Structure formats: C-alpha cells, structure tokens
Amino acid sequence: MRKISFFLSLTGGLIVILICIYGFFLLSQRPGLPPEIDPQNLVRIDEIDIQQGMDLEFILSQKSIGDRSTFYLETEGKVEKKEARYVPYYSRILFPLIYFIIGLFCFANGILVFLLRSEDSRARIFYWASLAFASAIIISGGFYCLRKDWFSYIPGVLYYFSYPLAPALLLHFSLNFSKIKLKINKFIIYFPALIFAGFLEATFVNASLQSSIEIHRFYQSVVYAFRCYVILFVFLSVLTLIISYRKATLEEERAQIKWIFYGLFIGLGPFILLRQLPLIFELKPLISEELATVFFVFVPLAFAFSIIMFKLMNIELVINRSIVYAILTVFTVSIYLFSVHLFQNIFSKFFSTRETIISVFGALVAAVAFHPARRKIQVFVDKTFFRIGYDYKKSILSFNEKAHKMVNSEHLTDFFLLKTKKTLPLEHLGVFVYSIQSGRPKLLIGKNGDIALGSLPSLSFKSDKILARKKAVRTEENIDFSQEKAIEEKNIEMVIPLSFRSSDLAGLLSIGKKKSGERFTGDDLELLLTMARELALNLERIRLLEEVFEERAERKKLDEINRLKTEFISTVSHELRTPMSSIRGLTEVLQAGKIRNKVKRDELLNLVASESSRLSQFIHNILDFGKIEKQDKTYNFQEVKLQPLIKEVVKLAQYRLESEGFVLRTHLPKKSIFLKIDQDAVKQALTNLVDNAIKYSSDEREIVINVIEGKREVEIQVEDKGIGIPLEGQEKIFKGFYRHPEAIRSNPKGVGLGLKIVKHIMDAHKGEIKVESQSNRGSTFSLVFQKS
Structure with a gap:
C-alpha cells in the first residue's frame, strides 16, 4: 500500500x-498594453468600462498579441x-524565466x-507544499495563460x-515539524483552502467561458x-x-528552524x-507583483540550506565539494561575462573605439575585479554547504592555538571538554589518563565521567x-566492534584511545550519545580523533615541562x-659565641677578686645573669623550632592568671632594658x-616579641605592653618605636629563617626563628598573631587569645 501511495504521489508530482x-x-x-497607453488614465477598452483594479486583467485575458482595440x-x-x-506583456523573457527557475528549485x-524520507509525514507534507508553491509561482495567475483552446x-x-x-500546507508543515502538541483536525486547516479553491475555480472558469466581466468582478x-x-x-x-524555536533544546534544531x-x-x-x-486596504502596492515574486527564491534556498547544513528532517545529503565549487564558479563566470558586455555597451556610448579593443579592455578590467572571487567562493561553499566540516576545522585550529599556550594539565583537559562539547554536543564525554607503573595503570586524570571504568583501560590499551x-557509527573504517558488549555495559557509545609517545603514559576518551540522537558520522570521528591526538601531544608536552620545572625547583x-644551613651554622655559632664570651670574661674578672666594690660586683653578676638568660632563650628557640619541624612540639594547657605572667617577662628583661636605655x-x-x-x-612568645622590640628599635627607645580585654577575647599588644616592617614583608616574617633586608641591616644578630615560634604557639592556642607596622614608625604585635 505504501509503494502504491509513493508512486501515485510521484506520478501526481510529474503531472503537476x-x-x-x-x-x-x-x-x-500573455498580451500587454501598447507602450503609448498609460494604464493609470485608462477608463475603457472597446465596449467594456474599467471600474475595478483587476478589470484590466480580465480584458487582457480575452485578447491576443497583435489584436487591435x-x-x-x-x-x-x-x-x-x-x-x-x-x-507581448513580457518584453523580455527575464521575469518568466526567473519564475521558472524558482519553481524548478522548489x-x-x-x-x-x-x-x-517518504516514510516521514513531514516530508510528504513538504513535498506537496513545494509542488503547490512552485505551481503558483511558475504559472503566475490563471487568467494570464488563456488562449482560445x-x-x-x-x-x-x-x-x-x-x-x-x-x-494551508505551510501551516500543516509548521505544526508537524515543530512537534507542538495541538489537537487540531486536518480538516480545520484545509477547509478554508478548499472553500477558496472552489470559489476561485468556479468564478475563473465561468468568467472565462462566458467572457463575463460581472462574474470576474465577483x-x-x-x-x-x-x-x-x-x-x-x-x-x-x-x-x-x-x-518551536524557543522550545528547541538542540542547537541543530534551532538552526533548522532559524533558516526556515x-x-x-x-x-x-x-x-x-x-x-x-x-x-x-485598497491602497497602491509598494512593489510590483513581478518584484515581489522574485523574493520567493529565498524560500527554497532557505530550505535547501537547512537540509544541507543542518540535516533538516534527518536528511544527510552528501554533495561533492568540487561540484558546488564548479556550479558557483560558472555563476561567477556568468557575472564576469555579463559585466564585460555591460562595460562594452557603456564604453561604446562615450568613445568611438573599435569593438575588439573595448572587449579586450573590458575583459581585463573584469578579470582584475573578479580575481579574488575564486578563494571567496571556496570559503563561501565551506561555510554554507559544508558547515559542519568547516566548523570542525575551525574548532580544531582554535583548540590548538590555545592548547599550545597552556601549562597546566587540568586546565587543558577542562578546555578540551568544553571545546569538544561545544562543537559536537554529547551526552557524555570523559577523559582518562594513566601512568603505567610495573604494567599497572594508575589514574592521573579522570574528568567528567565515572573513573571506575573497570576493564575499559585494558581494552583500549591493547x-x-x-x-x-x-549502532553508534555510520562507518566501519578503522573501528573495532569486538568489545561492543563491554562498551554497552558501561552505557557509552565508544572509546577512543589517546596516543602517547611515552610508554609510561596511556589514556582514553569515553564517548556518550550525540544529543541529536543521530549516529556518529565520518566527520564526527575525524574531529574526535584529531582533538584526541592534540590533547595527548599537549598533555605530554605539559608533563615534560612539569618535570623540567620540578627538577629546577628541586x-x-x-x-x-x-x-640556609651554612648561614644557620654561621649565625648560631656567632649567637652562641657572643654571650658565652661575655659570661666567660665576666666570670674570670669576678674570680680574680679584682672588683671589690659591692655595687660594681652586683652589676657584673646581673650582666652574667642577663647573658645567661639570653643564651638560654636562644637555645630554647632552636630546640623548639626543631620540635615544630618534626611536629613533636606539645603544650600543657592550664588556667593561668595573666598579669603575673606579663610582669615576670618584664622582670626577666629588666636589666637588659635598663642597660640599653629602654x-x-x-x-x-x-x-x-x-x-x-x-x-x-606564652611567656616564650612574649619574650620573643620584647626581644625583637629591643633589637629593632632605633633612637626612640620606648616599649609599651597593653592588655585589652573584650567580651570573647583577650589581646596582648607589644608596641615599639623601631624601624618598622614594610607592607610587602609582613606576610613573610612568620616563616622560618626569614629576615627582611632592613632588619638585617639594622641588627645582623638573629636567625629568623622567633616569630615562626610565636605563630606556632598562637595556632596551638587557637588564637592569632596580628601585626600593624609602618617603615620607620614602629610596629605593634598583638597576641589574641579566645576566652575559655
């Protein structure tokens, strides 16, 4: 039954x-008015008065070319x-020929x-709509074609x-193509068309057979x-x-609708x-019927573009690129010859030159003008008729350009996924890269998919x-279907291996269905393979760069x-030797009994005690830093009264403060x-802050310790009027062995461990250390403790 319907439809189309x-x-x-007759002033022809705009059409249909009126x-x-x-109505055959070409295209x-696609109802509606539209264009009116037979x-x-x-067919096609679920009976769509067809047919036949202007006016x-x-x-x-365009989710569908x-x-x-x-509204038309009809060419053109570019109604039309190049080249040559002829006519009106010279000169001018056309035709064909291949090529070039500049494998993989999915919309796309260690794959990159792909890595590596x-592809070239069952179990369509030059790297792409529901074409596979090769090359390049960077960094x-080791040993030796030399010299003086004045002797003993305390603090800092680095440092938390602790720290530093004029x-x-x-x-932390205040103070030797109690926290501030810390160095001072150049110039003593230890102590207390400082205006260090 379907075959009979198919052949009947084709036969009907052939008859049309x-x-x-x-x-x-x-x-x-078709007869037309003589040139000397102005239709605007025409009121009567022979015995018939012209009362309405279309009366002239009927009168002319009853005449023949050459008749006298x-x-x-x-x-x-x-x-x-x-x-x-x-x-003749058409002084030249140009307009009828244009109608004929548009109609044939339809x-x-x-x-x-x-x-x-004869099995598709949309294709059948489109077929009859094309026949109806083409018929109306080519014939261009019923009354125009009448003769005596x-x-x-x-x-x-x-x-x-x-x-x-x-x-009616256009509306039916639009409703059917758009998939809008409206329960509209076909009879409602075609009933007005049939009513009008009946009236127009009846009046046309009766008016023509009876030569009745009155029937024609009806x-x-x-x-x-x-x-x-x-x-x-x-x-x-x-x-x-x-x-339909607003409801469409796929870019391909939206493009189809947009072109229509x-x-x-x-x-x-x-x-x-x-x-x-x-x-x-009984107004004068703004354009003639002939000119309005010329625009009809864009209707079949748009449908053709939609079919070729975006597979309208799932039609995959394969057109040889060279054929399209040839057709458009012929078109360009036609324009070229026409321009030569036009130039010849224009030139001959103004200059009396031999026709041959004019032709040669015109040909040269036209050739120069149309020389760039060949390349532009190719670009136009690529963009218009082979848009998918053109877009794929463009995407690959765009990916390569940016990928070569990337130095991070994560960023490169994310960009690959984004670019590929944008070019070829997929339900799933995964990238998996493995390092091969002792024959076993270890996952390095697992992006946008299930990283537990089981047997797939071993399958793709082989x-x-x-x-x-x-069922996923349209071609079998260079494709292995032996693992179809394993792939189907993973709910993917195919696996593309990543080709690395290094034997200790392997990888794959896991590909899901196309969002359009269509199978993968040769162009699709070529895109994925090319993008996969570029991804593998760039991942390998980044890995080599990382190895070089790591080696340099190491x-x-x-x-x-x-x-730092050399500097540390030198500094520690100096820091230990200085107080020890002072202690030894003072001890020898006291032992020799040379100092008999009690006040002087007590002063020397206090100096020995101060140097011993300084030495003890230095050794304590070094030992604590070692524990911190090994993560062996422990703390014993107890309820402690704060004021006596601060007074004890001040007392320990009292002699040094007085001796140095603070x-x-x-x-x-x-x-x-x-x-x-x-x-x-906490005592050690405060001692380190006071020691730094002494060490880095300049002429204004004043230190202030403030304790500020809030509702939830207690803040201990140590303020000095010293050299200060530049803004760019304030983040670094809490790192081990770091000393700002200004600090080294001001006081070469020290190894840069004090503030690192203070930071660790505050972190262990779940508090914080803050610094406010300006160069040459002093610093304020704050220890902030949370109340229990």
Whole structure:
C-alpha cells in the first residue's frame, strides 16, 4: 500500500510539473498594453468600462498579441480615444524565466526530500507544499495563460487549486515539524483552502467561458477575502516556528528552524507586507507583483540550506565539494561575462573605439575585479554547504592555538571538554589518563565521567583503533566492534584511545550519545580523533615541562637549603659565641677578686645573669623550632592568671632594658584575667616579641605592653618605636629563617626563628598573631587569645 501511495504521489508530482512547464510557455503569449497607453488614465477598452483594479486583467485575458482595440484615456477631465495593437506583456523573457527557475528549485527540493524520507509525514507534507508553491509561482495567475483552446484552461485550474492550498500546507508543515502538541483536525486547516479553491475555480472558469466581466468582478471580491486568508495562515506558520524555536533544546534544531524562518520572512515578507496588505486596504502596492515574486527564491534556498547544513528532517545529503565549487564558479563566470558586455555597451556610448579593443579592455578590467572571487567562493561553499566540516576545522585550529599556550594539565583537559562539547554536543564525554607503573595503570586524570571504568583501560590499551558499538557509527573504517558488549555495559557509545609517545603514559576518551540522537558520522570521528591526538601531544608536552620545572625547583630548593644551613651554622655559632664570651670574661674578672666594690660586683653578676638568660632563650628557640619541624612540639594547657605572667617577662628583661636605655611601660587591667594557656609557651612568645622590640628599635627607645580585654577575647599588644616592617614583608616574617633586608641591616644578630615560634604557639592556642607596622614608625604585635 505504501509503494502504491509513493508512486501515485510521484506520478501526481510529474503531472503537476508538466502542466507548469506548459503554463510557463503560455506566459510568452500573455498580451500587454501598447507602450503609448498609460494604464493609470485608462477608463475603457472597446465596449467594456474599467471600474475595478483587476478589470484590466480580465480584458487582457480575452485578447491576443497583435489584436487591435480602441482605448479610452481620461486626462484632466477629457476622454481621448486611441487605437493600438496589443504587445507581448513580457518584453523580455527575464521575469518568466526567473519564475521558472524558482519553481524548478522548489520542485527539486520537494522531490529530493520525498525520495529520501517518504516514510516521514513531514516530508510528504513538504513535498506537496513545494509542488503547490512552485505551481503558483511558475504559472503566475490563471487568467494570464488563456488562449482560445480549452487545453489552456488546465494551468489556470491548477493555479487556483495550488495557490489556496499552499498556505494551508505551510501551516500543516509548521505544526508537524515543530512537534507542538495541538489537537487540531486536518480538516480545520484545509477547509478554508478548499472553500477558496472552489470559489476561485468556479468564478475563473465561468468568467472565462462566458467572457463575463460581472462574474470576474465577483471573483475580485472573493480575492480580497482570500488575501486575508493567505496573510493569516502565513502569520500562524511563522508564529508556530517562533514557538518551536524557543522550545528547541538542540542547537541543530534551532538552526533548522532559524533558516526556515529566514526563508519565509525574506521570501514571503515583501509579498505579504508590501503588496498583499496594501491591496486589502485598497491602497497602491509598494512593489510590483513581478518584484515581489522574485523574493520567493529565498524560500527554497532557505530550505535547501537547512537540509544541507543542518540535516533538516534527518536528511544527510552528501554533495561533492568540487561540484558546488564548479556550479558557483560558472555563476561567477556568468557575472564576469555579463559585466564585460555591460562595460562594452557603456564604453561604446562615450568613445568611438573599435569593438575588439573595448572587449579586450573590458575583459581585463573584469578579470582584475573578479580575481579574488575564486578563494571567496571556496570559503563561501565551506561555510554554507559544508558547515559542519568547516566548523570542525575551525574548532580544531582554535583548540590548538590555545592548547599550545597552556601549562597546566587540568586546565587543558577542562578546555578540551568544553571545546569538544561545544562543537559536537554529547551526552557524555570523559577523559582518562594513566601512568603505567610495573604494567599497572594508575589514574592521573579522570574528568567528567565515572573513573571506575573497570576493564575499559585494558581494552583500549591493547588497540589503537576506536572501540565502538555498531549502532553508534555510520562507518566501519578503522573501528573495532569486538568489545561492543563491554562498551554497552558501561552505557557509552565508544572509546577512543589517546596516543602517547611515552610508554609510561596511556589514556582514553569515553564517548556518550550525540544529543541529536543521530549516529556518529565520518566527520564526527575525524574531529574526535584529531582533538584526541592534540590533547595527548599537549598533555605530554605539559608533563615534560612539569618535570623540567620540578627538577629546577628541586635543585633550587637544595641550593637554598645548603645556603640556609651554612648561614644557620654561621649565625648560631656567632649567637652562641657572643654571650658565652661575655659570661666567660665576666666570670674570670669576678674570680680574680679584682672588683671589690659591692655595687660594681652586683652589676657584673646581673650582666652574667642577663647573658645567661639570653643564651638560654636562644637555645630554647632552636630546640623548639626543631620540635615544630618534626611536629613533636606539645603544650600543657592550664588556667593561668595573666598579669603575673606579663610582669615576670618584664622582670626577666629588666636589666637588659635598663642597660640599653629602654623605657618599658605596661598597661594591665586591675581585674584579674584568667586564660587556659601553656604558661611557658606564652611567656616564650612574649619574650620573643620584647626581644625583637629591643633589637629593632632605633633612637626612640620606648616599649609599651597593653592588655585589652573584650567580651570573647583577650589581646596582648607589644608596641615599639623601631624601624618598622614594610607592607610587602609582613606576610613573610612568620616563616622560618626569614629576615627582611632592613632588619638585617639594622641588627645582623638573629636567625629568623622567633616569630615562626610565636605563630606556632598562637595556632596551638587557637588564637592569632596580628601585626600593624609602618617603615620607620614602629610596629605593634598583638597576641589574641579566645576566652575559655
């Protein structure tokens, strides 16, 4: 039954085409007014008065080229009578030929879609819509084709059947194509078309057979309503497409709808807006019927673009690129020859030169003008007819350009996933890279998918071919289907191996379904393979860079460790030797009994005690730093009264402060403050801060210790008027062995461990150390403790 319907449809289409060809040849016999007759002033022809705009159309349909008539022209209230013969309506065959080419293009579109997708209801509707639209364009009106024999009525009958049917078929196609779920009976769509077709056919045949202008005037009144019907149905079709565009989720679907919309808007827009609408309101059309009809070419063009570029109705049309190049080159050459001819005509009007010289000169000028056309044609063909391949090539070049600049494998993989999915919309795309250690794969990168892919890594490592399911691809070239079951179990479509030059690297891409639901084409696989190769090359490049960077960093780190070790030993030796030398010298003086003055002797003993305390603190810091580095440092937290602890720290530093001319003031709350802390650790932290204040103070030797109690925290501030710390160095001072250059210049003593230890102590107390400092204006260090 389907075959019978298929062949009947094709036969019906063939009959329509033959009638249209016959109608096209009749157009050459369409009579027109003599050149001297102005239709604007024409009020009567022979015995028939012209009362309505379309009366002239009917009168001309009853005449033949060469017939003589009497024409009555009204000018400034006076009627003038002229006799003249009818001339061909088309002085040149240009416009009928344009109609014929547009119509043939529509026929070709409709037949191609029907042959490729005859089982699809959308393709069948599109086929009949193309036939109806093409018929109306080629025949260009029923009355224009009449001759004296009955056979000339057939194109007119077809015209008045096709024209009303075309808007209904367009609306039906739009509703069917858009998949909008509206329960509309087909009868509702086609009923107005059939009513108008019946009225137009009846009035056309009766008016023609009876040569009745009155029947034709009734026909004109029906045409006004018919124009409203055409505009309404075209508007509904466009509205349906707009709604479909907004609901479409896939870019391919949106592109299909967009091109159809472009075709309808550009092709039918001038005809509807600039001609039909003014006629409905009895206004003068803004453009002629011939010019409005020329725009119809964009309708089949848009559908053709949508089929070739975006596989409208899932039609995969394979066109050889060289054929398209050749067709457009012929078109360009035609323009070239036309321009030579035009230049020759223009030039000959102004200069009396031999025709041969003009032709040669014109050819040279045209050749220069059209020389760049060849390359532009190729770019146009690539963009328009082979857009997918063009976009794929563009995406690969874009990926390569940015990938070569990347130095991070994570960023490169993310960019690969983004670029690939944007170019080829996929439900799933995963990247997995492994390092091969002792024959076993260890995952390095697992992106955008299930990293537990089980047996897939071992499968892909054994083959350099694509592993795929047969139903997922349109080609079998260089594809291995032996692991189809394993791939299907993982709910993916195929696996593409990543080819690394290094034997200790391996990888794969896991590919899901295309979002369009279509199978993978050769172009799709070529894109994925090329992108996979580029990804593997760049991942390997980044890995080599990372190895070089790591080697450099390791070497630099070893050099820095050696430098710090040498500097540390030198500094520690100096820091230990200085107080020990002082202690030894003072002890020898006291033992010799040379100092008999009790006050002087006590002063020397205090100095020995101060140097011993300084030595003890230094050794304590070094030992604590070692514990911190080994993560062996422990703390003993107890409830401790804060004020006595601060006074003890001040007392230990008192002799050194006095001997070096410092004034130390403390501002302690009268109310006792208790904190749960490690007493010795906090004492060490405060001692380190006071020691730094002494060490880095300049001429203004004043130190202030403030204790500020808040609702939830207690803050101990140590403020000095020293050299200060530049902003860029304030983050680094809490790192081990770091000393700012200004600090080294001010006081070479020290190894840069004190503040590192203070930071560790505060972190252990879940507190913080803050610094506020300005160069040459002093510093304020704050120890912030949370209340228990």
